[in-house]
Each structure stands twice: as C-alpha cells, then as structure tokens.
Amino acid sequence: MTASVLLQLLVSGLSVGSIYAIVALALVIPFKASGILNFGQGEIVTVGAYTALVLVGFGMSYWLVLPLTVVIGLLAGIVIERGFIRPIMAAPEFTLVIATFAVGLILKSAIRLYWQDNPFALETPLNADPIHFAGVVLNPLYLWVVLCTLLLVVFLAYFFKYNRLGKSMRAVSQSHDAARLMGIGVERVLMISWGMSAAIGALAGILLAPIVGINPEMGHLVLKALVAAVIGGFTSLPGAFFGGIALGLVETYSGAFFGSTMKNIIPFVLLVVFLLIRPYGLFGKPPVVRI
Amino acid sequence: MSGQSGRAALWWLTGLALIVAPFALGTYHAYLVNLALINIILAIGLNLLTGNSGQISLCHSSFMAIGAYGFTLLNNLYHWPVPFAVVAAVLLASIGGYAVGYPARRLSGIYLALATLAFLALTQVVIEEFPDLTGGIRGLKIEAMNWFGLPIDHKYLVYFLLLGCTALGVYAAKQIMDNRLGRAFDAIRTSPQGAQALGIPVAEIKLTAFVISAAYAGLAGALLSMVVGFIDPVEFGVSAAIRYITFIVIGGMGSVAGSIAGAVALTGLPEALRPVKEYSDLVYAALLLLSLLFMPNGLVGLASALRRKP
Numbered sequence: 001m002t003a004s005v006l007l008q009l010l011v012s013g014l015s016v017g018s019i020y021a022i023v024a025l026a027l028v029i030p031f032k033a034s035g036i037l038n039f040g041q042g043e044i045v046t047v048g049a050y051t052a053l054v055l056v057g058f059g060m061s062y063w064l065v066l067p068l069t070v071v072i073g074l075l076a077g078i079v080i081e082r083g084f085i086r087p088i089m090a091a092p093e094f095t096l097v098i099a100t101f102a103v104g105l106i107l108k109s110a111i112r113l114y115w116q117d118n119p120f121a122l123e124t125p126l127n128a129d130p131i132h133f134a135g136v137v138l139n140p141l142y143l144w145v146v147l148c149t150l151l152l153v154v155f156l157a158y159f160f161k162y163n164r165l166g167k168s169m170r171a172v173s174q175s176h177d178a179a180r181l182m183g184i185g186v187e188r189v190l191m192i193s194w195g196m197s198a199a200i201g202a203l204a205g206i207l208l209a210p211i212v213g214i215n216p217e218m219g220h221l222v223l224k225a226l227v228a229a230v231i232g233g234f235t236s237l238p239g240a241f242f243g244g245i246a247l248g249l250v251e252t253y254s255g256a257f258f259g260s261t262m263k264n265i266i267p268f269v270l271l272v273v274f275l276l277i278r279p280y281g282l283f284g285k286p287p288v289v290r291i
Numbered sequence: 292m293s294g295q296s297g298r299a300a301l302w303w304l305t306g307l308a309l310i311v312a313p314f315a316l317g318t319y320h321a322y323l324v325n326l327a328l329i330n331i332i333l334a335i336g337l338n339l340l341t342g343n344s345g346q347i348s349l350c351h352s353s354f355m356a357i358g359a360y361g362f363t364l365l366n367n368l369y370h371w372p373v374p375f376a377v378v379a380a381v382l383l384a385s386i387g388g389y390a391v392g393y394p395a396r397r398l399s400g401i402y403l404a405l406a407t408l409a410f411l412a413l414t415q416v417v418i419e420e421f422p423d424l425t426g427g428i429r430g431l432k433i434e435a436m437n438w439f440g441l442p443i444d445h446k447y448l449v450y451f452l453l454l455g456c457t458a459l460g461v462y463a464a465k466q467i468m469d470n471r472l473g474r475a476f477d478a479i480r481t482s483p484q485g486a487q488a489l490g491i492p493v494a495e496i497k498l499t500a501f502v503i504s505a506a507y508a509g510l511a512g513a514l515l516s517m518v519v520g521f522i523d524p525v526e527f528g529v530s531a532a533i534r535y536i537t538f539i540v541i542g543g544m545g546s547v548a549g550s551i552a553g554a555v556a557l558t559g560l561p562e563a564l565r566p567v568k569e570y571s572d573l574v575y576a577a578l579l580l581l582s583l584l585f586m587p588n589g590l591v592g593l594a595s596a597l598r599r600k601p
Binding site: 223230275 | 341345347349394397398399400401402404405406408409410412413416417420530533536540569570572573575576577579580583584587
C-alpha cells in the first residue's frame, strides 16, 4: 500500500469525519444546555436537505439557498423546542428519549408522504471535476464540507468564549438555578440552543445532500454522530469535533484494510466499548452524582 | 351479578372466543388475531423491562429478530420439530438479552438508550452482511415446518401454540410481578440507590430483567416468522422498536393489562388505517407523542381514573 493511497484514505476519512463532527456538535449543544439528547436530530438533517431541494427548485442560487436553509433550520429548532420539548422538560428520561424519537419519526414520515422514497440529487456549483494534487484525488464537494466544518468550529469556539449569549449558554449548562440568579433568561437560552442545534443540523443536511443524494433515510447518519459524541464525551464540544473526525478516520481505514463488514460493525463496537470503559468519553467530565 | 363473578365470566368468554376464533373467522381476521397475540407476548416482555424495572430498550426488535432468524434457520436447514426450534430460538434471544444486559448493568438513561440502539444497529448490519445465511435485505422464506407429521392443518397447530404461549406468558408475567423478583424490579425503577441499600443486587436484577424480556421477544419473533412465513431485516428496524414501545406507552406502563390493551388496540389500528397505509408511521408516532404528553399512564390509567370518578 503506497503513501498516496494512505493519503487518499486520510482525505476521505477527514471528509466523512467532518460530517459526523457537524452532526455530533448539533447533538451536544442542546444536550449541554438542557440535558436532553435529541434522538430526532438525524431528521433535522433530512429536513435541511429537503429544504435546500425546495429552495433550489424555486430557481435560487446555491449561495443564497445555503444561508436560507440554515435560517429555516434555526426556526424549526425553535418551534420544536417550544412546541414539544418545553412541555415535557421535567419528565423522566424515558419520556424524553421516546418523545424526541417520535418527533424525528413524525418529520421523517411526513417527508416520506410527500416525496416518497425517490432519491433526489442536489445540483451545486461544486459538482465539478475532481482536482488532482500530489497523486491524491480531491473532490471539491468534500473539500467544501471540510472547510465548512472548520469555519463552524472556529465560529463556535469564538461564540462560546467571547459572545455574551455564548457565555450565558455555558452558564446555563453548569446550573440552571445559578444562571437564573445571575439574571440569565434560562428559557430563552434553551430555546436558542435548540435553534442553533437545528441550524447546524440543517447545514449538515445541505452539505451532505449532493454527496449521498436526498432521501428520507438520510437521518440514519445520526447513529454515527451519536457514536462520535460518545467517543468525544457528551459534555464536550471539542470532544464532539474530535470524536467525529476520529470516527471518520477509523471507519475509512478499517474499511480499506478489513472490508465493508468491519467498516459497518466497528462504529457500534466502539460505542459499546466506550460506554463500558469511559462513558463520559475522551474529553468529557465524569459526572458527579449526589444521592 | 357481583363484580368478581362478572370478571370471571368475562375471562371465560374471552377464552372461549379465542378457542373457537380460528374456526369461526376468515383467513384475514384469523391472521389479525394471530398478530395481536404475538404483539401481546412482546409487549408483556418489554413492559417487564421498561415499565417495571425502568430500563429503556430500543433493541427489542433485535431480540425478536434473533428469535425469528434462529427459528427459521433451524427449521429450514435442520428441519427441527417446531417445539424444539421455538425453545432454541427463545434461548438464543435470551443469550442476546444477556449480551445487552451485561454491559447495561452499569448504564442508565440516555447511555442505556444508546447502548441498546448500538445493538440494534449491529444486528441489522449482521443480517445484511451475511446474505448467504440470512438472505440479507431480500429476506428469508420459512419452509415447511416439522410438526412430527401430525395430520392436522398447520394453521390450527400454529394458532394453538400461539394461544398457549400467550397464556403462559401472561401467567408467568403475573407470577413474576407478584413475587420477590417483581418487587425488586419496582424497587430498582423507583430508586436504584435505595434498592441497593435494601440489599437488592441491582446489577443482577437488571440483567435478569433483560434476559426475561429478551426471551419474551425471542418467542414473539419465532411465532411471528411462523405466522407471516417470511422475514426480512426491515421488519426488525428502529421503527419497529419504537412501535413496540408505543404498545406499552399507550396501553399503560408496568401492567400486564396495559400490555394487552396496547398490543390489541395498536394491532387493530394499522388495519383500520389500511386505506391510508402510507400514514400509518405518522399516526403511530403522533399517537406516541400525544400519549406521552397527555396520557402518561396509558389506557389502563385512563380506565382506572374513569372508574374512580363515577
């Protein structure tokens, strides 16, 4: 196996990992703020992809569709938080897991009712010929995904470190009560965190659409994002990013060396191993429970 | 007629109706009764784990798949007599339950949900990646069954096996819930720390709950493959797992009556929705969500609330 093949695998691993990382970030942000894991996040990705499809169908340019889709995702997230999540915020964990699953299922079956199972392609200005560079084939679509992920990570890092709203989100994630005493509108912050998460999910959808094609089962990807989030630690944003990249690389290399069966099995084996040995992930903090 | 004997009469009537059902009903309605019984078995098992012991499981469709594929392969490849193949399928599913329950002893909440989801994804991958054995995504047909050469229509044999299994399942679940084990389930649902302090071996009890529950699901799976005659991995995916959870949420958590009510109501529902079949997933999910929001104790809770308020 030559160096150029290894390099090629590195490039595709990073691209796949970037998508996992984006969706994992979308999972971790509302989890940190509200303590609720959105099992319907995958369907937000699907909704993002179909939104882009509809907007492109209106004849808009891709560069206009991209920000519009993200904004629509933001609004959808806010609606979901206010409509379904807030009424059951204090419910037992079982209810929350199943309710978020149900919201996802409703979105997916609604999409399937309208568009059926037909796959759709999304034409973008980036569906260009691959670039050959140092013996490695670079697909512009994949490069764009990696670039967007990096921009997103830089934005989030800045947002949570310097922005007032970002800082109040961190405060809310530490303690709702203490944050409220400091004059932070906890409900507003929770709503915005769900909105941000859905906006990031929609971004993942529009990035993924030209690569895998648009179909109702796109949201299946959330399983991999969950694995990524567990590897990185559910309470850590950098963890979600590195978990996603690491999972993409592991998957790609194991697929190349051991075949597709291993490639499909390894993520879930990793998930179970991590849950057993380090349930708080590589970067997360071990939870301290007061009985 | 007093309430007690009225209830007994109701039981006898239901039993009698179930015994004459396969002879009185047409093929299609008999098939529905079969499905309802299978769903009852599954719901009872799931309810013991989720409703009584408080453990989330998103992989009951996988235990069902293990039972179904185990039975079908023993039947197709080795022509085992049906009762032996069913027992073997149940054992295989219990081993699956052990495999999930062992790591799950230390997990709870979303982490348990994730671990069970991973198991579901794993079984799906395994079924799809070994098409030579499992038929892959194209599915697997159940060949002629070995009933020791009994000269009775197999349709009736399957039905009465199913009926017997359901009765046994209901009885066993009642026994478990009325005994030491059932009280331990309730204790670890209410407070694992409190249960531990009372000397209840929490980890062991959780594992037991998983194994029992998986055995029920495996039985349901084996019986399903007999009744339907064909299995494929789509039948055992995430949406199926959510459908089974819908049974117990709508019926009522932690009660055998709830499992039965939910399973019967929701087996009838898709058939009622048959003209608008595409909507069935949507209706299921919407019912599940509405029930979680407005009817947290299910149909059984609703019924007892109505009875208390004359």
